Amino acid sequence: MTTPSILEINRAQSIISVPNYSKIQEHFRNKIISTTWMNMDVVREENLTVPDYWYRVRPSFNDVAGEGASLGMPCSSIWLSNDSNIVHLPVGIDATFVTHAKRLGVLQKYVISKYSDLVSLQSSTGLPIMACDDFPSGQTINRVSSEDAFYRLNRKSDLSDFSSHHAPYVVKQINEITVEDFESFKGKRFYIKKDNTEVVGEGVFKIDTLDDFNRALKLIKEEKQRYSGLASHVILQEAIEGESKSFQYYHTPKGPVQLISVSQQFVDENGVYQGSYNPYVTVEDLSTAENAMILDMSTMVRLAFPRLEGVIMNDYILTSDKAYTLDPGLRPSGNTGTSLSKLFVAEQTGVNNVASFTYEMNPLGRKASFQEYFEGREEILALDSLQTNGFTLMPWGYNPYQGAPVMALCFKQNEDLEAIKSEIEDQFK
Secondary structure, eight states: OOOOOHHHHHHHTTOEEOOOHHHHHGGGOSSEEEOOOOOHHHHHHHTOOOOTTHHHHSOOHHHHHOTTGGGHHHHGGGGGOOTTSEEEEETTOOHHHHHHHHHHTOOOSEEEEOGGGHHHHHHHHOOOEEESSOOOTTOOOOBSSOHHHHHHTTOSTTGGGTOTTBOOOEEEEGGGOOHHHHHTTTTOOEEEEEOSOOSSSTTEEEEOSHHHHHHHHHHHHHHHHHOTTSOSEEEEEEOOOSEEEEEEEEEOSSSSEEEEEEEEEEEOTTSOEEEEEEOOOOGGGSOHHHHHHHHHHHHHHHHHOTTOOEEEEEEEEEOSSOEEEEEEEESOOHHHHHHHHHHHHHHHHOOOOEEEEEEEOOOOSSOOOHHHHTTTOGGGGSTTHHHHHSEEEEEEEEETTTTEEEEEEEEETTSOHHHHHHHHHHHTO
C-alpha cells in the first residue's frame, strides 16, 4: 500500500461523507471481528493468564449485574457482519437471538467460540482481527491496526498527538500529585481520570472539594501500590460546560472521512458514560467546530499511522463555538452496533430520518430465550414496525440467563423517544 503524501491527506480532508449501511459494510470485509471485552468473566471461563491487576480494569460484569451480563456487548458484533468476514459470537449466546439476526439479513458468517480461540481461527483463515480489546498473554495476533496504534489511540494521555482540538489536560505521575494540583484549578470543578481503558466507568473521579481530591488520590495511590501494572499516571482535566457528545468514523489511509455517527451522550453527575442517542445526521448538521474537529483528528492520525484503518471514536464537549475532544478510541464500541442499526433500517425501509438508542428492556428475572421474551409481540421486531408504529426494535444483545434484552431502538426522528419507551414498557409489564 502506498503511503499518502501530506498534500493528498489535506485534499482528502476537505470531505466528510455520511455513507449508507452497505457502504460502511464494505470496510468490514475480509476480517475477523469481535466486540468482546476480555473481562474477568472471560478470563475465568477460559482459564486465561492475565496480570493480577486485570480485575480492576476489566471487572466481571456478572458479579456486578448477575449471571450472563457479559453476553450483551459481544452480541453486538452482528452489526459488523457481512458475507466475506467472520464475526465472533460468545459461547452461551441464545440460539433464537442468532436465528432472528440471521432472518433479518444482518448476521451472515459467524463463529461461536471462546475468545482465545480467535487466534487459531486467524491462523486457519489468514484474516486480520478487528477487536475491541487485548488478547491473553503470550498470544500474538495480526491486528487490522498495529499494536502501537491500538495502544496509543486508546489512551487519554496521548490525545494531544492525535487531536489539536483536545480539551486542556495535564498528565501527572501519581506519586507526584500534591495539594498544589488541586489548588491550580482555583475552585473550579475538574476530573481525575485513570488511563487504563476501564470498561465500567470506574476510572473517572469528579473533584469539587479538597475532600473529593484527597479521597480520590488515596484510592488511586493505594491501588497503584497494590497493582504495579496499572498506569503510573493520571489525567487532570477541568470540567467544560456544554453538550456531551461523541463521534465515530471508519478511518482509512486516504479518501473522505466515513462518518458512522455523531451521538448525544448520557453522562451521570460524575462524568461517567451511561448511553448514547444517535440522531439522524447529515454533513450539513455538523457545526463548523465539529466539522473542523473531525477532519483534524483524521488528518493527525493519518500522519502518525499512514496505513491505519479501523473504527475511530472520540468523546467531546460541544460549546457554543468550540468542540473539545476528551477520550479517544480505536475499536468497535457498543454504540457502533447501535449506530449501524439505524443505517440498516434507513436503507431497508427507505426512511432517511432514522435515529437510534441503546435500550435496556425490563428483564424477566429468569431464564428465557429471546423468542420467548418477544412471543406475541414479534411485530415490533419487524422493519415494517417503523411505518406502522414509528419505531422498531433491532437486536443488539440478549442475556438468556435473566431474560434480559438490550435492543437498538430505531425510530423516526420526529417521534418522541420517551413516549416510545413508555409505550414499549406498557407492552412488557
